[in-house]
Every structure is written in C-alpha cells, then in structure tokens.
Amino acid sequence: MNPIVPGSYIPTQYLPVLIFMIIAFAFGLVTLMIGTFFRLKRSYREKLTPYESGNPPIGEPRQQFNVRFYIIAMLFVIFDVEAVFMYPWALVYDKIGVYALTEMLLFIGVLVVGYVYAWKKEAFEWD
Amino acid sequence: MSLNFDLIMPFIFILVKIAIVIGVTMLHVMYCTYFERKVIGHMQVRLGPMRVGPHGLLQPLADGLKLFFKEDIIPTESDKAVFKLAPIIFTFAAMSSLAVIPFYNGFVVANINIGLLYILAMSSLGAYGVVMAGWSSNSKFSFLGGLRSSAQVISYEVAMGMSLIGVMLLAGSLNLSEIVKAQQQHWYGMYLIPQCVGYFVFLTAAFAETNRTPFDLPEAESELVAGYFVEYSGFRFALYFVSEYIGMIVMSSMAVVCFWGGWTLPPFITNAIPALLLIPGLIIFLAKVYFHIFLFYWVRATVPRYRYDQLMALGWKVLLPLALINIVVTSIVKFLVA
Numbered sequence A: 001m002n003p004i005v006p007g008s009y010i011p012t013q014y015l016p017v018l019i020f021m022i023i024a025f026a027f028g029l030v031t032l033m034i035g036t037f038f039r040l041k042r043s044y045r046e047k048l049t050p051y052e053s054g055n056p057p058i059g060e061p062r063q064q065f066n067v068r069f070y071i072i073a074m075l076f077v078i079f080d081v082e083a084v085f086m087y088p089w090a091l092v093y094d095k096i097g098v099y100a101l102t103e104m105l106l107f108i109g110v111l112v113v114g115y116v117y118a119w120k121k122e123a124f125e126w127d
Numbered sequence B: 001m002s003l004n005f006d007l008i009m010p011f012i013f014i015l016v017k018i019a020i021v022i023g024v025t026m027l028h029v030m031y032c033t034y035f036e037r038k039v040i041g042h043m044q045v046r047l048g049p050m051r052v053g054p055h056g057l058l059q060p061l062a063d064g065l066k067l068f069f070k071e072d073i074i075p076t077e078s079d080k081a082v083f084k085l086a087p088i089i090f091t092f093a094a095m096s097s098l099a100v101i102p103f104y105n106g107f108v109v110a111n112i113n114i115g116l117l118y119i120l121a122m123s124s125l126g127a128y129g130v131v132m133a134g135w136s137s138n139s140k141f142s143f144l145g146g147l148r149s150s151a152q153v154i155s156y157e158v159a160m161g162m163s164l165i166g167v168m169l170l171a172g173s174l175n176l177s178e179i180v181k182a183q184q185q186h187w188y189g190m191y192l193i194p195q196c197v198g199y200f201v202f203l204t205a206a207f208a209e210t211n212r213t214p215f216d217l218p219e220a221e222s223e224l225v226a227g228y229f230v231e232y233s234g235f236r237f238a239l240y241f242v243s244e245y246i247g248m249i250v251m252s253s254m255a256v257v258c259f260w261g262g263w264t265l266p267p268f269i270t271n272a273i274p275a276l277l278l279i280p281g282l283i284i285f286l287a288k289v290y291f292h293i294f295l296f297y298w299v300r301a302t303v304p305r306y307r308y309d310q311l312m313a314l315g316w317k318v319l320l321p322l323a324l325i326n327i328v329v330t331s332i333v334k335f336l337v338a
Helices: A012-035 A068-091 A098-120 B005-043 B059-069 B080-100 B115-136 B140-163 B165-171 B176-184 B196-209 B234-259 B267-272 B274-278 B281-302 B308-337
Strands: none
Touching: A012 B005, A012 B080, A012 B234, A068 A098, A068 B140, A068 B165, A068 B308, A098 B308, B005 B059, B005 B080, B005 B234, B005 B281, B059 B234, B080 B115, B080 B234, B115 B140, B115 B176, B115 B234, B140 B165, B140 B196, B140 B308, B165 B176, B165 B196, B165 B308, B176 B234, B196 B234, B196 B281, B196 B308, B234 B281, B267 B274
16 A cells, blocks of 8 residues: 555665665765855955966866776776676575586686786786 | 554664764764874874874864865866765765674664675775766866776776675675674684685775775875865865775775674684673674774885886786685685585
C-alpha cells in the first residue's frame, strides 16, 4: 500500500546510502550558503585576478600540456577495467575452484603481456 | 493521524545514525589537524600550537571560525558554476564513503553487500572535484596541480584496487562487516599477516590517493603554491581541507577493516589474555585508526617528497606488479590449502 514501504522492487539496504549522499552533498552547500550572511565582501579588480605570485598574470593559463597525461589516462582505463573483472572472480573463487584458477592465470598472463609491451614502449617513462 | 510510526521510525533511526557518524567525524577532523601540528611540531623539536587555549587545544576551533568569516574570493576569469561546484563534489565524495564503514559490531549506517566497491567508487569521484577545481580556476598553478593530481590519483587507484583483491579472495565478500568477521575465522585474526604485500601496496596507494607526503606533489608548495586549490579561499578552501582529512580517516578505516581485523582482536591474543575481550569494539577500532593517522603524520615528518617521474615509476613499475603477484600467489595458495 505504501509507496516507501520496503517492497521487493526497492533495494532498502541502499536507502541509508542515498540519504547519506544527500546529506553529504547538502553539507557543503548549506554551510557555504549560511556563510554568505557572515562573510565580508570587499573585492576589487586586482584581488579577483588569478594568483601568479603577486605579478599580473601573463598569457593563457590553459596551455598545451605533456602528452604523457593522456597515455596515463588510457593505461588507467585498461588496467582499472581489468581490476573490475577480477572483483567478481575473487568473490566466487571458492565455488568454482580449479577452473577459476586456470582461467584467471590465463587472464593475468594476457594482462602481463600487455603490461610488458607498455613498459617496453616506455609508456611509464616521464622524460 | 495518518502518520505511520512504523514508516517514520526507520528514517529517524537512519538520520540519527548519520548525524552521529558525521558529527563524530567532524570532531575527529578538527582534532586531526591539531594533532598533526602537535605531532610534527614535537618531531621537529618544537611545541606546535600553544597559544589558543591550554596547549593550543582550541586552535582548530579558532581556525574554523576564521575560515568561516573569511571573504569568499571567486576570480573573475574563472568558470563560476564549476568553480563553485567543485569543493561541494569533493566533500560529497569524501563524506559519502563513511556510510558503509562498520565502526563496531553492528554499527554501520548502510550494511550493503558491495561496501568495498562503494568506497573505491567514491574515492574515484573525488578526482572530479580535483579536476574541476584545477580547470575552472583558470590559473596556471591550479591547472598544473589539477593535472598532476588527477594523473597521480588514477595511477594509484589501479594499484589500490588490485591490492584489495587479495582480501576479497580470502574473505569471499565485499561487505566490510563480513570481511571483519571472516578474519576472525583464522588464528591470526587479521589479514595483515597473509596479505602483508597487499597491505604495503594499499597503504602506499592510500598515501598517494589522499595527496599526503611523500606524494603531495599536487600541492607541492615550493613550486605550485597550493596546487589545484590555489584560487580557493575562506570556506571553500575549508571544504577541501576538511575533505582531505575525511579522506585520510576513511583510508585509515579501510586499512583497519580490511587488514587489521576491524573492531576485533586476533584470536591468538584473546586466547592468551581473555580479559582483552572486555574492551569495547569501538575503542579497539579507534585505536587502530589513530595508529594509522599517526602513521600519516610520522611519514610526513620523516620522508622527503618524491619527484614526479619517481612517483609515476613507483605506481606503475613497483606497486602494480607487486599487486598482481600478490593476487596470483594468494589464489594459488588458497587453492592448495582448500
């Protein structure tokens, strides 16, 4: 009858997480809003310029940056997805036994080949 | 009265729990900052804060009030909406992780069966706060700091995620309370002993994830002033500051829950001295967390900062292979034992 009452379709154990998330989001928002009533507002043009050790800012701050950052981002995507594949495997390892072991050794073997390739291609170097 | 108490009571119960967790954590954050200054002060043969209150005990309160009343500077060239949203997202990500941490037997806000995955997900969300702050500030220092920090966080997240697979293999669960209980099944009572390599990788990655020394390159004050939050002032800065300490507490709690047996003591100790069973679980849990927080300060006072290429090399060339070897060895040993 009640829309909020634990039903089979509402994962109730996650309800506290949702409430916690709302409160955590509101925490920053509300404290900042309350603060606006107490804070000083005495800004002038120089105070609102980007900080560059006291000098007037020169040039565009968003410049070209090292391509290494992109490579790191790609490596992250690859390896983090591998890690995510391993979580369910680790949880059911007891139930599957030798099949799970060989399967994952093969999987990690493939992963290591890719890892060695990335290392040889100097994807982890910063010079 | 159409109000149904059976319906409302669980909500009130949840809200009270959340209020307790957030309140206690904020108190801990305040005194974490105080003890950081005290501990590092004494390690450097200084006294640390002494002026505000006896032994400077009111210092965190004074700092908080000062930041609360400070002017809120939003640079004219910044991307205003993103600039304002970034610290709120960062706080949100750090704080939400607290929802699944079991502080003692039965006390956890949300006892969900994917607790570990949830914390990992939330700690990755924190990277958004960093990137958004670095990009929206439109300042060279915060841009470089944001880039460095995001690359560092994602690099060490791989190692951290893999270091916990050993724990998952042994416990067979992602529920943090279940992981604590699974550790009690063995005589050693904490996964620190079979998973010492995983613990080492996890702790190193935790230092990098929370941007603490020796991996505090995003805010290397000698070169980047303060990194991605240079342009933040007043309470917005305070949100970043508070969230970093919450992150530290969350990481310490995770280390305690996954590797140190949470609120329990190892059976081989409690069998020898049964009186130790009378200690409340919360006190054991907090003592272990305080030790880890102390470790953060201790390392900060001892180890010099890494260079950026060394940092990346450590993450990708040392921690990642170590974590992979740990997974392989753990699974083989578990298969042979079982």
